[in-house]
Amino acid sequence: MPEQSKPHVAVLGLGRMGTAIAAAFLDAGYPTSVWNRTAGRADALVARGAILASTAAEAVEAGPLVIAPLLDHDAVRQTLGSIERVLPGRTLVNLANSSPEHAGELAERVAGRGADYLDGAMMALPETVATQDGFFLYSGSERAFTSYRRELEVMAPAHYFGTDPGAAEVHDLALLGTGYAALTGFLHAAALLEPVGTAPAEFAPLAARWLRGMADFLPELAREAGSGSYADGVSTVDLNRAGVDSLIRLSRNSGVAADVHEPLKALLDERAADGHGDDSFSSVFELLKAR
Numbered sequence: 208m209p210e211q212s213k214p215h216v217a218v219l220g221l222g223r224m225g226t227a228i229a230a231a232f233l234d235a236g237y238p239t240s241v242w243n244r245t246a247g248r249a250d251a252l253v254a255r256g257a258i259l260a261s262t263a264a265e266a267v268e269a270g271p272l273v274i275a276p277l278l279d280h281d282a283v284r285q286t287l288g289s290i291e292r293v294l295p296g297r298t299l300v301n302l303a304n305s306s307p308e309h310a311g312e313l314a315e316r317v318a319g320r321g322a323d324y325l326d327g328a329m330m331a332l333p334e335t336v337a338t339q340d341g342f343f344l345y346s347g348s349e350r351a352f353t354s355y356r357r358e359l360e361v362m363a364p365a366h367y368f369g370t371d372p373g374a375a376e377v378h379d380l381a382l383l384g385t386g387y388a389a390l391t392g393f394l395h396a397a398a399l400l401e402p403v404g405t406a407p408a409e410f411a412p413l414a415a416r417w418l419r420g421m422a423d424f425l426p427e428l429a430r431e432a433g434s435g436s437y438a439d440g441v442s443t444v445d446l447n448r449a450g451v452d453s454l455i456r457l458s459r460n461s462g463v464a465a466d467v468h469e470p471l472k473a474l475l476d477e478r479a480a481d482g483h484g485d486d487s488f489s490s491v492f493e494l495l496k497a498r
């Protein structure tokens with residue numbers, strides 16, 4: 208692809224993520240305009256070839272693709288107020304941490320200005336931008352995702368979840384929830400091991416190895432939850448009730464808070480009381496999903 212076919216990219220917001228993103232576009236040979244509310248954060252990028260805009264509108268006017276890795280919804284809303292006039296015909300990619308409701312509100316506002324809106328969630332750190340270690344989630348305008356897929360992949364591998372603008376945020380929160388449960392389990396375990404003389408740093412590699420094995424178990428869980436068929440599982444509700452019960456008892460006897468695991472015990476107890484003790488562990492899904 209010849210260099211001149213690369214569209215002009217505007218990056219609004221040069222915080223930790225915005226700076227890494229602007230640098231990635233410069234490294235990939237894109238003409239890149241940058242803007243930040245507070246002056247002085249663009250110096251290193253300008254030295255690498257970025258065009259410094261004195262207003263957000265000036266940056267947006269430079270080209271068709273606008274990437275906004277701003278702090279939060281309020282920052283996007285305020286910045287949008289100053290660029291709405293120059294938005295028609297362009298694409299706005301909002302990468303701020305947001306909510307499905309806020310994504311819907313912005314999608315409507317941007318569409319009302321004759322522009323395309325993509326909502327994004329960054330599953331990455333500044334140092335994993337433009338590597339295979341991070342990935343970004345998108346939802347909203349399909350035309351925008353299709354037209355600018357190549358540019359989006361400059362920042363990170365891109366996953367699209369459909370035209371509902373809030374879908375990327377829902378997936379973002381779903382991934383956060385998956386991580387929180389695992390990490391809280393690790394911290395509880397570390398508290399349990401302290402009295403027996405195992406330091407958290409000693410336990411971490413073992414826990415990481417265990418979690419990798421757990422990750423391999425996900426397709427089976429997904430198959431059972433997706434089909435609603437729990438009869439063939441090797442790890443039953445009753446087996447895991449006994450395991451979680453032992454964990455809670457050991458925690459209490461050691462003076463360690465057991466709060467993290469009590470909700471799971473309650474779910475397993477409910478399944479057993481409903482006559483599903485021989486079903487697979489994954490059948491707690493039946494108690495969790497929307498009814």
Ligand SMILES: NC(=O)c1ccc[n+]([C@@H]2O[C@H](COP(=O)([O-])OP(=O)(O)OC[C@H]3O[C@@H](n4cnc5c(N)ncnc54)[C@H](OP(=O)(O)O)[C@@H]3O)[C@@H](O)[C@H]2O)c1
Pocket residue numbers: 219220221222223224225243244245248276277278279281282283285286302303304305329330331332333
């Ligand atoms: N850092 C991470 O590891 C990470 C990872 C994944 C996702 N995220 C998400 O990515 C987004 C950006 O994070 P970050 O770490 O890059 O944040 P950051 O370093 O704190 O930068 C925030 C940016 O937003 C701008 N900003 C804040 N309020 C504004 C306003 N009212 N009007 C205009 N600009 C405003 C700041 O401008 P000033 O310089 O003028 O303050 C700055 O450019 C957040 O939603 C965050 O949750 C971050």
